[in-house]
Amino acid sequence: MVGISVKRLFVATIAALLHFSSAQADAGFDLSPGQPGRVRAEKDERAIAAIPADFEFVTPGKFTVAVSPGGPPLATYATDARTVIGADPEYAQAVADSLGLSLELVPVAWIDWPLGLTSGKYDAVISNVGVTEQRKEKFDFSSYRQGLHGFFVKSDSAITSIKKPKDAAGLRIIVGAGTNQERILLKWNEENIAAGLKPLELQYYDDEAASLVALASGRADVIVQPHAQLVFIAARDRKIKRVGTLSAGWPERSDVAITTHKGSGLANALTIATNGLIESGIYSKILDRWRLSEEALPRSETNPPGLPKF
Structure with a gap:
């Protein structure tokens, strides 16, 4: 009986592993590089007006955003193994649209984003970064999803x-x-x-x-x-x-947020842009497309309460 059980478990394991390695397109998500269903936004003059006059974008006319392609549906490589797609890149595009800028996505390893942001390699990080009190010592946040x-x-x-x-x-x-x-x-x-x-x-x-x-x-x-x-x-x-x-902050709510350099002044403009996307319905369309509507926030906040230090 033991031998039979082990054999069945082995067969089940192999079958499962083969199934898990099947094409991700079978999941019903659009993982094509073209993203024909991507939701775009209009300029938000309120958000543009909130950008500090002395703020300098990494590249003039562009919103340079770091993202870690860790896996769908948040951020992953498309079927061409080159284009970064997912809920976070699509949201970054909508924010760039709101600011009247073109989007420049910079794929990075998760461990590298803090140093890159601090050293000025990109304007913001939009990559499922959770707000914590420790991170708030070095970065500003504009919330856009529940953790x-x-x-x-x-x-x-x-x-x-x-x-x-x-x-x-x-x-x-x-x-x-x-x-x-x-x-x-x-x-x-x-x-x-x-x-x-x-x-x-x-x-x-x-x-x-x-x-x-x-x-x-x-x-x-x-x-x-x-x-x-x-x-x-x-x-x-x-x-x-x-x-x-x-x-993630049980028993309190814990938010995921756009991350910017501390004191850069950009966070308020990004918060206004996100609230504009919420009001227009663009925000919910993006989350619905990537099946993340349960993570929706009623409103974006600048530097909301974060996870405490443990």
């Missing part, structure tokens, strides 16, 4: 909703070691134990494929990762579904 983690389960799971700690009591949850979501779930676990509820069982795997195999095989009940990543996986594989979201 969310997602609770996802197998499509046929009996679990329908996870909104608060007691909803997760007794569940086997896959989470990344050392992540913010792990920190929050450990607090949830403490609350549940104090309330006499069953503890959470946190599980850790080396990679995404192993995590999804564990979920598919029934060895885990729930997977928790950044929401956008799981949205794409759910669309690609059609084997998991969302049953809840978790703020």
